[in-house]
Every structure is written in structure tokens, then in C-alpha cells.
Amino acid sequence: DVKVTQSSRYLVKRTGEKVFLECVQDMDHENMFWYRQDPGLGLRLIYFSYDVKMKEKGDIPEGYSVSREKKERFSLILESASTNQTSMYLCASSGGLLHFGNGTRLTVT
Amino acid sequence: QKEVEQNSGPLSVPEGAIASLNCTYSDRGSQSFFWYRQYSGKSPELIMSIYSNGDKEDGRFTAQLNKASQYVSLLIRDSQPSDSATYLCAVYVGGSNYKLTFGKGTLLTVNP
Numbered sequence: 001d002v003k004v005t006q007s008s009r010y011l012v013k014r015t016g017e018k019v020f021l022e023c024v025q026d027m028d029h030e031n032m033f034w035y036r037q038d039p040g041l042g043l044r045l046i047y048f049s050y051d052v053k054m055k056e057k058g059d060i061p062e063g064y065s066v067s068r069e070k071k072e073r074f075s076l077i078l079e080s081a082s083t084n085q086t087s088m089y090l091c092a093s094s095g096g097l098l099h100f101g102n103g104t105r106l107t108v109t
Numbered sequence: 110q111k112e113v114e115q116n117s118g119p120l121s122v123p124e125g126a127i128a129s130l131n132c133t134y135s136d137r138g139s140q141s142f143f144w145y146r147q148y149s150g151k152s153p154e155l156i157m158s159i160y161s162n163g164d165k166e167d168g169r170f171t172a173q174l175n176k177a178s179q180y181v182s183l184l185i186r187d188s189q190p191s192d193s194a195t196y197l198c199a200v201y202v203g204g205s206n207y208k209l210t211f212g213k214g215t216l217l218t219v220n221p
Contacts, residue, residue: 031207042213043153043197090152094207098143098199100152 002027004101006091012107019078021104023091031094032074034058034066036087037103043090049074081108111136113200115212123220128185130215132198135179141201142174142181143209148194157183188219 007022025032033048035058045058047066055066063085067075074093078085086108091101112135122128130144141160145153159165159172159181171184181200185192195214201207 033208040213043211045208048208096207097155097158098207098209099155103152 002029002093002097002099004091004093004099006089006101006104008104009102010105010107012109013078013081014109015082017078017081017108019081019106019108021076021078021089021091021106023074023076023093023101024072025074025093025099026072027093027095028071029093029095030071032068033092033094033098034064034074034076035090035092036060037090038087046076078106081106083108111139111200111202111210113198113210113212115196115198115215117213118216119218120215121218121220122188124188124190126188126219128188128192128217128219130183130185130196130198130217132181132183132212133179134181134198134200134210136200136202136210137176137179138202139176139179139200140203142172143199143201144170144172144183145197145199145211146194147197147214153197185217188217190219190221193217193219 003026034046049055049068065077089104144157147153157172165172169186173182197214198212199209
């Protein structure tokens with residue numbers, strides 16, 4: 001079974017903080033994704049990566065950056081957290097079928 | 110803009126009934142179709158994939174695809190209260206990277 005692990009289940013951060021969300025997959029997948037999910041807006045793609053050090057913007061990249069230094073790890077960075085970034089963040093990886101991690105519920109106060 | 114549309118619901122069915130969830134998509138070049146189940150507060154879980162026209166059955170679940178009508182559906186037979194969740198339809202248009210486009214989901218409630 002594919003295992004996608006997000007480092008934190010819940011996070012509370014203050015406005016203006018730099019926030020790192022970590023994601024690790026154990027299936028040697030080339031493709032990894034970061035989504036956020038908000039009520040009424042569904043899943044929205046922030047960034048994805050198709051190889052080490054390769055990344056592409058998704059639908060809502062503003063205010064976010066990503067890092068992929070190793071194939072198994074894909075990090076989402078909130079450069080300066082704002083209250084409108086309070087959300088559920090979902091990491092996923094794919095080698096043909098997309099599988100999600102357990103999610104990180106981030107609250108920015 | 111590639112779009113995937115689902116009725117947001119809620120869809121309410123009695124226990125033991127057939128639940129029918131529907132999804133339409135805008136891109137005729139779409140190649141692969143997926144259904145995810147998401148319980149409240151949890152992450153989406155892949156339950157079905159379908160790639161060619163017709164029906165695909167897996168236990169109590171049947172996915173149906175009609176590419177001419179750009180329509181994909183999920184039938185859940187003998188619905189159970191444990192099937193109560195939001196069901197997300199996802200579509201893959203093609204190319205590399207396996208990037209999916211998701212609908213906003215249909216909330217299903219199965220009443221005992």
C-alpha cells in the first residue's frame with residue numbers, strides 16, 4: 001500500500017510566521033502534489049512536482065512555495081502566514097493513481 | 110478551464126437502497142476517471158477508477174462511464190450508514206504528471 005505521511009495533523013501558527021509543511025511518500029513516485037481544501041471551494045491545487053528539484057504552479061500558488069530536494073519528500077512553505085491560509089492541507093503522490101496523506105489542519109491566528 | 114461538475118447534495122437515501130452519484134466533465138480529451146470517498150475530517154480515499162466506456166464493478170460499488178455524454182457515475186448498492194461521506198469525482202485529461210481535476214463533491218447521507 002502507498003503510504004503518504006504528513007508530519008503534523010494539526011498546526012497553529014501566528015500571522016507573519018514562516019510555516020513548513022512536510023510530506024513523505026514511500027513508493028518512489030515521481031509526482032507529488034499539495035492541495036488545500038476549504039468548505040464550498042473543494043480541492044485546489046497549490047503546487048506539484050514531477051521530479052527532484054522540479055516544480056510547477058497549480059491553480060493557487062500565491063503566498064506559497066515548495067521544495068523537493070529528495071524524491072520522497074515534498075515540502076510546502078508559507079513564506080508569511082496569513083489568516084486566509086487557514087485551511088486543510090493535503091499532500092498526495094502518484095505513480096498512476098493519486099493517494100493522499102492524512103492532511104494537516106492549519107490555523108493561522 | 111477544465112471543469113468537473115457534481116451536485117453538492119446532500120443526497121439522502123435509506124439504508125439498503127441504491128445511491129447514485131453523478132459527475133460531468135468538460136474536456137472531451139479526458140482519459141481516466143476516479144471516485145474518492147472522504148469522511149468528515151479525513152483525507153480522500155480512492156475507491157474506484159474507470160478508463161473505458163461501460164460499467165466497472167467492485168463489490169457494492171459500480172462506476173459507469175459514458176464518454177460521448179461526458180458523464181461518469183458511481184452507484185452504491187445496499188447502502189450502509191458507513192457509506193455516509195462526501196464523494197469526489199476526479200478526471201485526468203492526459204499528459205504527464207498525473208494531475209487530476211476534482212469536482213467539489215457530493216455529500217451522501219445513508220439513513221438507518
